[in-house]
Amino acid sequence: GGELLGFAALAGGGELDHLYLRPDVLRRGVGSRLLAEVRGAVDGPIGLYVFQRNVAARAFYERHGFTAVAFDDGGRNEENEPDVLYRWTP
Template sequence: MIIRAAHGADAGAIGAILSAFIDDTPWMPRIHTRAEDLSFAGLMVDRGWVRVAERDRVVVGFLALNEGFVHSLYMQSDVQGQGGGKALLDDAKASSERLALNVFQANTDAQRFYQREGFVETGRGDGTGNDENLPDITYVWTRTAKEEPQT
């Protein structure tokens, strides 16, 4: 799996991955059209926030990071659990001292993943702070001395 910066041509794949998660997740409301998902993906790419996981020249996942906040981390369902999400997160950790993110309380798989990757819960929200109006949890990761990047 290759981790690289996203470019404009990746927006379609990124939007499709995001839309598929929404469509395949029973508790996730669809509040934007697929076209809006694609537009949002293009916006994140244009802002330079996105790194993608690529397998056999196909984008299979992405992570959007801005100023230490992970806005999105999604993998295609057929490659979940194969290390791509961890690789994207490790890539973000390599260039950061601290990362923060929000996870929906209903997304217990993501909670376990982030906890396993060293994130600690720092707060809970009732959903008024996100577009979906779903209760969420804030997690933070801070680099420790043993995690210092090797030079």
């Protein structure tokens, strides 16, 4: 058996709904490998939302070729937290 280091969840239409890692495995390539698996599972563009204040996650996605395409005031999410829509196209 293996140890769970993180997980990703895709919603319909190529939306990456969740990508979470254990804090002790950050910056060790685990997120990059998990994102590569997500890309392999999706035939086409991938979209995702990140809170604007989550600078580390935004930098991660930008390093992996995602582009910010829209900024929102948070009115569409349950946390009412301003977010950014990112998109990656193969």
